[in-house]
Amino acid sequence: MLAQAVANGVVLGALFALLGAGLTLTYGVLQVPNFAQAGVITLAAYTMLWLNQSAHWSFWLAVLGGLAMGGVVSVLTERVAYRFVRTRPLAAPVVALGMLLVLDNIALVLFGGDHVSLSPPYAGDVIHLGPVSIPAVGVALVATAAVSLLGLYLFLQRTRTGRALRAVSQNAEAAAMLGVRLERQYGIAFFISGILAGLAAFAYGPVYAVFPYMADAILLNAFVVVVLGGLGNVVGAAAAGLLLGLLESFGAVYVSAAYQTLIGFAVLLLMIVLRPSGLFSSGERRVA
């Protein structure tokens, strides 16, 4: 029971970490709480599903198509909406929600509201580790999250573009003075965040279900991860994602599965009251 709860928690935590990393990245460069990320996930998931089942592409090719769609849609949200509210921080969260409404309902109009399932070739497999059984899709989720977060970390630390991105995140004005082209960095941040959303769709679709509002509630948990991990901190987001996943999984087992999301809310409350700067942050940006 305990080991199973830990295993479930790791799977859930990997998903939270994947979402939180994308959110914290876009928050870092543009100070936008990117609610529209949930809509990007939805559209990426439906793209994979449509390419796989209606256009009869092979599963992996369809996943690539979905990732590309995620990146493109995410960059589009920045180009057509967020860029106009850069100087109006109060308008940013509501524009983000407006974009979410648009993206989710595009999916609803195009694909209908039914719950459908994205089924990879390994859909039915289950891996047994002693008393614990984990479906292969869960293992794939954890592996996807681990590989992509490690890749993101190396990209941010080791490459020129990654360093420029971190510079913008720390101080956009200073970065611009040193010759970093802000417009380009915004685009890159949103593209990466869109790819992460696509990866989340690939990881999430088989474990749960694909429907227009599939990612809305889980995205709020991802915001808890961002607050917990410290705003704009990718490593913090990964650690906080795992922590929250474990907490919610234990809550589901020992308290009530229906109120699982409530645990994320409780964590958010505690954070805001006790430690507004986040668990893993140096306190540069405060929440409250």
Added chain:
Amino acid sequence: MTERPAILRSTPDGSAAGRLLRRLTPARDYIGIALLGAGLWILLIETNAFYSSVLTGILIWTIATSGLNIIAGLGGYPSLVQGAFYGVGAYGSAIAMQWGQPFWAAVPEAMVAAGFLGLVIGLVFSRTRGQYFAIGTLFSGLVVALVLNNWRSLTHGALGLSVDFGFANLDQLNIAIAAAATLTLALFRFVSRSRLGWRLLTILEDEDLAEHIGVPTTRTKLTAFVLSAAIGAMAGTLIGQYNGTISPDLFDYYVGFVMFVALSVGGAGRVLGPLLGSAFIVGVPNLLNLPSGIGLLLAGLIFVVVIIVLPGGFMSAIDALVHKLGPKARS
């Protein structure tokens, strides 16, 4: 939203007529609101059942978004939890009546319950600013929706509740809805020029500065939030009465956000903003009989466009138009 609220922009007009008009302003505003209310009531009873039901939806939303207008429009705090207070009002009054309370007692009880919930949510999240207030309140709305769905012994879960009627017939309910909408608009007009309203405006302008010059910011925000919650609950009691049944999907977490959309599109901080915004967000999709997906899609698109090109909402466009057409003072 970051624009200076219209209320702070004085319109200098030195003429004798201008001075007289300005001196008459409060009375003129309240008379205008009363006439508007009477007109809406006549529309409500004289049009056919379809138009009347659309107008009822608009008026009930006007009440809920007018409540939201206090904390979000005057104070600049983007509360996305108004839908939850709306739900607490509907469920609270329905449950109180099932427990044997008469309707006239059930309504204030539901409003007090929502006000208390608002106090709790406000105590935690009024510490946060802007974006995190939005995230926190949105999450609060999600939690309330979760409770409505899962506390089956009280709410019957997704099946919903049937609501006991508090009015003898539809005519009485129509009067109540029109009167409640009118009173709420008048109340907002009153609050916006009261001490509470001015304090909220200083918070909107610069909260730190307001704190420095001695505005009790925490108390002001909490008062406004509780007031917003109670008015939202009043709207909820009316939708319960009108529908006869309520279910959690009417009060899902995104409702609070769509209410915020309605307020922003209409004109945040303005007396008539909620009416205009509700007419647009609730009325247009219903009149055109759009399926819910396309309606919300359009609402989202229009909202994003309005926020980008017209930060003050439709009311600011009307202001500009009035300003162009003549030197008449506006309400």
